[in-house]
Structures are given as C-alpha cells and as structure tokens.
Amino acid sequence: MALEAAHHYLQFAVANVTCTPAVLLLIVVPLLLLASMRTATSTKSKQRLPPSPPGKLPIIGHSHLVGPQTHLSLRDLVAKHGSNGLLFLQDGAVPTVIVSSASAAEAVMRTNDHILSSRPWSMASHILRYETCDVAFSPLGEYWQKTRKLVNTHLLSAKKVYSFRHGRHEEVRLVIDKIRKAVATAPGTALDMSEILAEYTNDVVSRSVLGAAHRKDGRNTLFREMTMTNVDLLVGFNLENYIPRWPLADVLSRLVCYKVTRHLKKWDALLEEVIQEHVHSRKQSGDKEENSADFIHVLLALQEEYGLTDDNVKSLLMNIFEAAIETSYLVLEYAMAELMNNKDIMKKLQTEVRTYGSSEGKNLDMIREDDLSSLPYLKATVKESLRLHPPGPLLLPHYSIDDCNIDGYDIPAKTRVLINGWAIGRDPVSWERPDDFSPERFLQEPGSADTQMKHGQDYKYLPFGSGRRICPGANFANATMEIMLANLMYHFDWDVPNGTEVSMAETFGLMLRRNDTLHLIPTIV
Numbered sequence: 171m172a173l174e175a176a177h178h179y180l181q182f183a184v185a186n187v188t189c190t191p192a193v194l195l196l197i198v199v200p201l202l203l204l205a206s207m208r209t210a211t212s213t214k215s216k217q218r219l220p221p222s223p224p225g226k227l228p229i230i231g232h233s234h235l236v237g238p239q240t241h242l243s244l245r246d247l248v249a250k251h252g253s254n255g256l257l258f259l260q261d262g263a264v265p266t267v268i269v270s271s272a273s274a275a276e277a278v279m280r281t282n283d284h285i286l287s288s289r290p291w292s293m294a295s296h297i298l299r300y301e302t303c304d305v306a307f308s309p310l311g312e313y314w315q316k317t318r319k320l321v322n323t324h325l326l327s328a329k330k331v332y333s334f335r336h337g338r339h340e341e342v343r344l345v346i347d348k349i350r351k352a353v354a355t356a357p358g359t360a361l362d363m364s365e366i367l368a369e370y371t372n373d374v375v376s377r378s379v380l381g382a383a384h385r386k387d388g389r390n391t392l393f394r395e396m397t398m399t400n401v402d403l404l405v406g407f408n409l410e411n412y413i414p415r416w417p418l419a420d421v422l423s424r425l426v427c428y429k430v431t432r433h434l435k436k437w438d439a440l441l442e443e444v445i446q447e448h449v450h451s452r453k454q455s456g457d458k459e460e461n462s463a464d465f466i467h468v469l470l471a472l473q474e475e476y477g478l479t480d481d482n483v484k485s486l487l488m489n490i491f492e493a494a495i496e497t498s499y500l501v502l503e504y505a506m507a508e509l510m511n512n513k514d515i516m517k518k519l520q521t522e523v524r525t526y527g528s529s530e531g532k533n534l535d536m537i538r539e540d541d542l543s544s545l546p547y548l549k550a551t552v553k554e555s556l557r558l559h560p561p562g563p564l565l566l567p568h569y570s571i572d573d574c575n576i577d578g579y580d581i582p583a584k585t586r587v588l589i590n591g592w593a594i595g596r597d598p599v600s601w602e603r604p605d606d607f608s609p610e611r612f613l614q615e616p617g618s619a620d621t622q623m624k625h626g627q628d629y630k631y632l633p634f635g636s637g638r639r640i641c642p643g644a645n646f647a648n649a650t651m652e653i654m655l656a657n658l659m660y661h662f663d664w665d666v667p668n669g670t671e672v673s674m675a676e677t678f679g680l681m682l683r684r685n686d687t688l689h690l691i692p693t694i695v
C-alpha cells in the first residue's frame with residue numbers, strides 16, 4: 171500500500187508543481203530516511219502499546235499490510251493480531267490505533283472522549299478549510315467548542331431542521347414529478363437513480379444553505395461539483411503521513427498542495443458572491459431573521475456574537491456542503507439497492523407506507539414529514555441501511571491530545587485513532603446474521619414507531635459516531651433520507667433491468683460507495 175502510495179504521491183506531486191521527479195526524489199527520499207530514523211528512536215519507549223502485526227518496514231511501517239479496501243483490511247488485521255478490538259499500526263510516520271469492537275469504541279468515545287476526540291492535521295485539509303477553521307477538522311479547543319455550539323443550536327437543531335420541511339417537500343415533489351413524467355414518456359425504461367438521488371440531496375442541502383434561490387445560475391450544481399473536487403483532492407497522498415511536521419516538510423507539503431490552493435480560490439469567490447447577496451438582502455429586509463432563514467442568513471446574524479471572521483463563516487459553509495451532500499445520497503442509494511435485492515422487505519415497506527397513505531380515507535398526494543413518525547418500518551429500513559453501509563466506514567479520524575490507557579494498553583499523546591464503524595456494525599459478537607439486510611432488528615415491537623438504538627448511545631451502532639464529535643447533522647440527514655424513501659415507496663413499484671440482482675461491489679475512498687450506477691425501472695401505482 172505504501173509503495174502504491176509513494177507512486178501516487180510522485181504522480182500527484184509532478185501534476186501539481188513544476189518539479190521533475192528526480193528533483194522530488196532528491197528532496198523527498200532524504201526526508202523519508204530521516205523520518206524513519208526518528209520514528210525508530212521514538213518507538214523505543216517503555217509504553218505498552220496495543221498489539222501490532224508483524225512485518226513492520228522502515229519508512230512505511232505497517233502501511234503495506236493495508237489493502238485498498240481499507241475497512242476490510244483493518245477488520246481482518248484486528249481480528250488476527252489485535253486484542254479486544256484494539257490494534258496498533260505504524261502508518262508511515264503516523265502512530266495509529268485501530269478500534270474494531272463496540273467495547274473498545276465505548277472506551278474511546280465515552281470513557282476517554284475528552285482525550286481522544288481531537289483531529290489529526292493534514293496540509294491539504296488545512297489549506298482547503300481556510301487554515302482549519304471549520305467544525306469537523308478543528309482540533310479540540312475553544313474555537314471548536316464555539317463553532318460546534320453554534321452549529322448544534324442554530325443550524326442543525328431538531329427545531330431548525332423541522333423549519334426546513336416545506337423546502338424538502340418541494341424537492342421531493344420535483345423528484346416524484348420527474349419520475350412520473352419519465353414513466354409517462356417511456357414506460358419500462360430504466361432511470362439513473364444514482365443521479366436522481368444525488369441531485370435531490372444536493373438540492374435539499376443547497377436550498378438550506380443558500381435559500382430558495384439556490385438554483386440561480388446553476389449554483390446548486392456548481393456547489394456539488396466543487397464538493398466532489400474536495401473529495402478528489404483530499405483523498406490524495408498526504409506527505410505528512412510519511413514525514414513528521416518540520417518546517418521544511420511543511421513548505422514542501424504546501425508546494426504539493428498547489429491544486430488545493432487553486433481550488434480554495436474558486437470556493438472563496440463563489441462563497442463571497444452568495445454571502446454578499448445575503449448581506450444585501452439583509453440590509454433591505456432590516457436584518458430580520460426568520461425561523462426558516464437559510465444557513466447563510468443565520469451565520470451572518472450570529473457572526474458578531476460568536477466572533478467569527480469572514481473566513482470562519484466560509485469554512486463553516488463549506489463544511490456543511492462536504493458533510494451533508496454525499497453522505498445522505500449514498501445511504502439512499504444503498505437503501506434502494508438493498509431493497510431491490512430483498513423484494514420481500516420492499517413489499518413490506520410499501521405496504522406500510524401505502525396503507526398509511528390511504529387509511530381512513532386519507533388518500534394522501536404525498537407522504538409528508540409529520541407522517542413519518544407513523545412509519546416505523548421505514549425508519550428501521552434507513553437505520554439498517556446505515557448499519558450495513560455507513561458512508562464513512564472509519565468515521566472521521568480521532569486524535570489523542572494526551573496519554574491515556576485502554577484495557578491496560580497505553581495510547582500515547584499524538585496518536586491517530588481510527589474507529590472502524592463498518593466492522594463494528596457487522597460484528598457477529600453484537601449482531602445476529604450481521605450481513606443480512608433486516609430492518610426488523612431495529613423494531614422494539616411490531617407496530618411501534620420507536621426504534622432501538624438512539625444514535626451515539628449504543629457503541630455497536632456508530633454510523634454517526636458518538637461522544638463530543640458525534641455528527642451534528644443526524645436530524646438533517648434522517649429528515650432528508652426518510653421523506654424521499656417514503657415517497658419513492660408510496661408512488662412507485664421498482665424493478666431492476668433484466669430482472670438481475672443489483673451489484674453491491676464497492677470501493678473504499680473518503681467514503682464507501684457502490685461501484686455501479688443504480689439503474690431502476692419505476693412503475694406508477
């Protein structure tokens with residue numbers, strides 16, 4: 171893996187700076203060797219680290235043991251060499267602890283949460299996020315606390331999310347109308363549901379951030395493209411994984427991150443434009459902030475109170491796009507794919523939604539958010555999809571700000587901690603028939619709208635993480651996903667072209683995604 175990464179790095183570096191590979195080698199190789207010597211000396215301490223697999227190499231450490239399907243590789247390594255779901259890996263220059271059981275996750279995200287919930291640093295992320303002034307990648311500290319409070323209280327509280335429901339209804343209605351039209355024009359034709367669902371989640375998010383005019387000049391699409399490019403840039407090789415942070419390495423990293431800097435300029439121009447429009451409209455409307463005001467309005471209204479610079483505001487906005495669009499779309503796509511391969515479950519779900527929609531002479535034109543609490547099987551289906559297919563299989567990386575001890579093992583300060591939520595969600599110790607798609611497992615009792623396992627309170631189920639870094643967007647995400655899935659089930663029957671199974675083959679990146687585009691044939695009911 172590390173050799174592949176080194177090759178990747180050289181390609182990446184050459185593509186980004188006007189340096190020849192030979193010059194890069196001259197700079198990089200001595201730094202790597204120096205780093206390796208430093209790592210070798212630093213690991214000679216008396217600490218009792220969690221067990222490690224054999225086969226550690228100079229410079230790259232254990233990285234060559236981790237294959238491209240990282241979540242699978244790590245699960246297998248922990249099963250073979252770990253203890254109680256804990257394993258220590260030297261990933262290049264980065265000491266890393268892998269967490270792969272519910273009990274170890276609880277020790278990390280509850281018992282030692284105050285020590286283990288900072289974030290590791292990366293140059294690409296630092297540059298792209300206005301010198302790390304977003305919420306998601308800020309280290310633990312005052313700035314993170316302040317912005318996290320703002321996000322929890324003013325942007326993503328249950329009340330605020332509920333206030334956006336009319337916008338979501340409109341977006342869902344647009345999708346339903348689009349599918350109906352396609353069926354009327356060419357019955358029996360397969361639609362690209364991946365694209366339809368990605369567009370939907372993007373529109374819900376950009377509407378909440380930018381307001382009702384989010385489609386102006388194709389901005390919704392532009393923000394989506396910009397967000398996708400973020401993923402491409404951040405998934406590239408990180409030099410600092412191989413060379414500890416010294417001033418010379420920082421200079422080199424900044425050079426390599428030239429493309430990231432260029433991309434930030436684009437973000438900045440776009441965000442500046444939409445913010446200025448909001449400043450203008452706030453002046454005209456006398457600074458009134460309504461309950462359903464979009465995120466830019468809210469942030470501008472609170473900017474002074476929270477002491478935020480313009481760059482802080484932009485970074486927070488970029489964070490919302492990055493965190494919200496892909497995640498919810500992937501869950502919806504996986505849910506539809508699983509339902510196509512489990513037709514009895516789809517039938518049960520359709521019966522629940524349709525019976526509700528037509529009971530007591532209701533004959534609803536669409537399912538609305540106030541109806542969702544009467545649809546327990548729907549909620550359980552979304553939860554089950556999140557269990558089997560968490561978009562972030564390793565959550566976001568955690569980082570220790572001090573030494574701590576788990577199960578008698580030392581976790582030194584400045585260790586990266588990766589929690590394999592994907593493996594924990596499929597651990598046979600915690601789950602019966604863990605690989606089956608079975609929403610029933612989340613129902614306390616048939617017919618009850620209450621479903622088990624509140625997010626973040628049960629460490630065997632971690633799609634949104636837990637502890638102080640738990641995803642603040644779970645309300646927003648669930649509202650976006652549930653209302654769409656309910657209406658897809660309410661209005662249409664679904665088939666796979668040629669009656670085949672949907673392939674669940676997937677690839678690990680910043681997020682876990684299916685390899686194939688999801689093509690499905692809808693029929694109006």
Ligand code: HEM
Binds near residue numbers: 305318489560632643
């Ligand atoms: C299905 C959808 C989603 C999933 C599965 C998901 C999952 C996650 C996970 C695993 C984390 C990291 C937790 C940790 O470090 O332990 C996270 C963090 C975060 N998420 Fe989400 N997320 C989703 C949707 C959203 C949405 C819709 C938003 C905003 C509108 C959002 C905003 C954030 C933010 C700001 C953080 C960083 C929190 C912090 O570091 O303090 N997420 N999310």
